[in-house]
Amino acid sequence: MRLSFLLLAALLAIFTATAQQQQWANDDPYYARRVTHFATLPPITRGDIVFLGNSLTDGAEWNELLGNRHVKNRGIVGDIIQGLIDRLDPILDGQPKKLFILSGVNDVSHDVDGDSIGRVMEKLIVTVKRRCPKTKIYLQGMLPINNDFGRYRRLIGKEQVVLDGNRALEAVARRQDVTWINLFPLFANDEGKLRPDLTNDGLHLLGNGYLIWRDALKPYLK
Amino acid sequence: MRLSFLLLAALLAIFTATAQQQQWANDDPYYARRVTHFATLPPITRGDIVFLGNSLTDGAEWNELLGNRHVKNRGIVGDIIQGLIDRLDPILDGQPKKLFILSGVNDVSHDVDGDSIGRVMEKLIVTVKRRCPKTKIYLQGMLPINNDFGRYRRLIGKEQVVLDGNRALEAVARRQDVTWINLFPLFANDEGKLRPDLTNDGLHLLGNGYLIWRDALKPYLK
Numbered sequence: 001m002r003l004s005f006l007l008l009a010a011l012l013a014i015f016t017a018t019a020q021q022q023q024w025a026n027d028d029p030y031y032a033r034r035v036t037h038f039a040t041l042p043p044i045t046r047g048d049i050v051f052l053g054n055s056l057t058d059g060a061e062w063n064e065l066l067g068n069r070h071v072k073n074r075g076i077v078g079d080i081i082q083g084l085i086d087r088l089d090p091i092l093d094g095q096p097k098k099l100f101i102l103s104g105v106n107d108v109s110h111d112v113d114g115d116s117i118g119r120v121m122e123k124l125i126v127t128v129k130r131r132c133p134k135t136k137i138y139l140q141g142m143l144p145i146n147n148d149f150g151r152y153r154r155l156i157g158k159e160q161v162v163l164d165g166n167r168a169l170e171a172v173a174r175r176q177d178v179t180w181i182n183l184f185p186l187f188a189n190d191e192g193k194l195r196p197d198l199t200n201d202g203l204h205l206l207g208n209g210y211l212i213w214r215d216a217l218k219p220y221l222k
Numbered sequence: 223m224r225l226s227f228l229l230l231a232a233l234l235a236i237f238t239a240t241a242q243q244q245q246w247a248n249d250d251p252y253y254a255r256r257v258t259h260f261a262t263l264p265p266i267t268r269g270d271i272v273f274l275g276n277s278l279t280d281g282a283e284w285n286e287l288l289g290n291r292h293v294k295n296r297g298i299v300g301d302i303i304q305g306l307i308d309r310l311d312p313i314l315d316g317q318p319k320k321l322f323i324l325s326g327v328n329d330v331s332h333d334v335d336g337d338s339i340g341r342v343m344e345k346l347i348v349t350v351k352r353r354c355p356k357t358k359i360y361l362q363g364m365l366p367i368n369n370d371f372g373r374y375r376r377l378i379g380k381e382q383v384v385l386d387g388n389r390a391l392e393a394v395a396r397r398q399d400v401t402w403i404n405l406f407p408l409f410a411n412d413e414g415k416l417r418p419d420l421t422n423d424g425l426h427l428l429g430n431g432y433l434i435w436r437d438a439l440k441p442y443l444k
Contacts (some may be wrong), residue, residue, distance in 0.1 A: 037281070038429070039431040041287055063291070207257075
């Protein structure tokens with residue numbers, strides 16, 4: 001009797017620990033900090049413009065860059081598309097006015113192929129449309145990468161997957177009737193690589209890169 | 223003749239590279255990205271409230287947290303006090319209304335002692351006062367650390383340096399007649415460690431930690 005109770009307690013403890021570990025798509029402590037920070041900020045509201053994404057979104061002061069105080073940064077370094085889905089709740093509860101989405105390159109680095117990237121993104125967009133029918137959705141394509149910098153081992157040789165993923169994402173945008181923002185050509189050089197003057201690691205953007213992005217988004221923020 | 227020209231060119235190249243490397247206090251690519259991002263955002267203006275600091279500042283969406291659209295985040299992960307001094311120009315050019323400063327724990331991790339932390343911070347504050355006599359300066363003390371998490375090797379055994387540094391910072395605030403915000407006791411448990419419910423690495427804050435910080439700052443943001 002006592003033994004089976006102990007066994008039950010042990011199993012329960014293991015189950016709880018596993019459940020906690022699987023709470024988020026990423027076990028970097030920064031990820032949990034950012035999620036708990038978002039959860040404790042004043043809630044998203046109907047006038048808000050939410051930027052949902054990975055480190056590229058996380059790295060900018062969007063409301064300053066765009067001169068719009070309704071813009072809220074919901075980017076987290078290292079996030080994958082499933083990670084965005086997992087943390088949709090506090091965003092969708094607020095029924096934001098606009099939602100700008102950019103993700104996929106971390107999925108690429110995790111050996112996910114282009115079609116899968118499209119499938120997961122479609123799941124995300126279907127969820128947003130169902131729960132927030134009035135939210136205007138903007139799906140942004142992945143930026144080019146530049147492996148000449150040699151900083152991201154898991155992106156080496158994956159240039160084609162980024163292209164495949166973008167093709168899949170664009171098809172999702174068409175099928176789901178959301179706005180497609182094709183960022184790739186704005187940041188690519190003749191070789192299809194992220195312009196070396198816009199980055200210092202072949203993946204992330206320097207200040208001048210964010211200015212290009214800002215200009216690309218301006219028509220959608222009027 | 224041709225050889226000496228080549229030699230001169232080589233020396234010049236080495237000098238330029240060295241100068242570029244020493245441009246900022248931190249050679250993490252993230253640091254340069256953040257500095258160039260700040261440099262390409264719309265300039266700081268007289269109504270602005272600037273938060274200058276390290277990762278603790280970087281990690282929050284301050285204008286959301288404080289409900290104040292004039293608040294601008296100028297935190298960078300890993301920054302030291304000298305790093306803040308090196309990037310004062312674009313902030314002071316704008317003559318901001320208020321400047322909240324928090325730094326020191328990365329200096330501690332670089333084996334800087336408490337008195338030195340005070341000296342460098344005093345240099346920073348003297349510079350701000352000279353160039354922006356109307357800017358209201360708020361000097362925030364370092365938060366406690368919690369080495370039970372064992373994540374920051376270079377902070378092990380440095381609890382006393384944080385205390386010494388805070389004592390030196392408080393003396394600077396008094397000497398320079400700027401507002402001292404004593405954050406340490408708000409985040410410390412009975413043992414003087416960062417409360418384990420507010421962090422997941424013994425150094426940075428979870429969302430509930432930022433709420434404590436927000437409440438501490440509210441009187442200064444009316």
